[in-house]
Amino acid sequence: QIEIAERADAALVDSVDRLVRQLSSSASPRTPDADELRAIVESPSTTLLLARAGDGAIVGMLALAVFRIPTGVRAFIEDVVVDGRARGQGVGAALTKRALELAVSRGARTVELTSRPHRVAANALYRKLGFEPRETNVYRYTPR
Numbered sequence: 001q002i003e004i005a006e007r008a009d010a011a012l013v014d015s016v017d018r019l020v021r022q023l024s025s026s027a028s029p030r031t032p033d034a035d036e037l038r039a040i041v042e043s044p045s046t047t048l049l050l051a052r053a054g055d056g057a058i059v060g061m062l063a064l065a066v067f068r069i070p071t072g073v074r075a076f077i078e079d080v081v082v083d084g085r086a087r088g089q090g091v092g093a094a095l096t097k098r099a100l101e102l103a104v105s106r107g108a109r110t111v112e113l114t115s116r117p118h119r120v121a122a123n124a125l126y127r128k129l130g131f132e133p134r135e136t137n138v139y140r141y142t143p144r
Helices: 010-020 034-042 091-105 120-128
Strands: 002-004 046-052 058-069 072-082 108-112
Touching (some): 034 046, 091 108
Antiparallel strands (some): 058 072
8 A cells, every 4th residue: 555644653654764764774874753754744745655565554655845946847866765665566666656646747748767776576576667778877865
């Protein structure tokens, strides 16, 4: 079951903490606290999608950012993660499909995401869902 996070309670904080730690095995990511999650949930440009197992446990999440720029409405999918115990069961596909539906319904002309090349299964899923690689350079600036 895919749902939109509507409040940042203790259970959501714990679930997001557990999932964010699975995003990268090479880094210790900082996870959002309740106030930061509340800001995400309440933001008009950000939607936090949650995947729940039959028992109600949160087994996946995805952040969708939809925003207007001078050339139209754009959308980005970020922080897609499925709990290791639920991988291979269609959770990532369900999250991504719901995000695409929401983005298109909000007028997005395009939906973009990035995925590291070593995430073979994720990259195959995105191509299967219709995403195409772009000829572009991705730059990142990290303030020091």
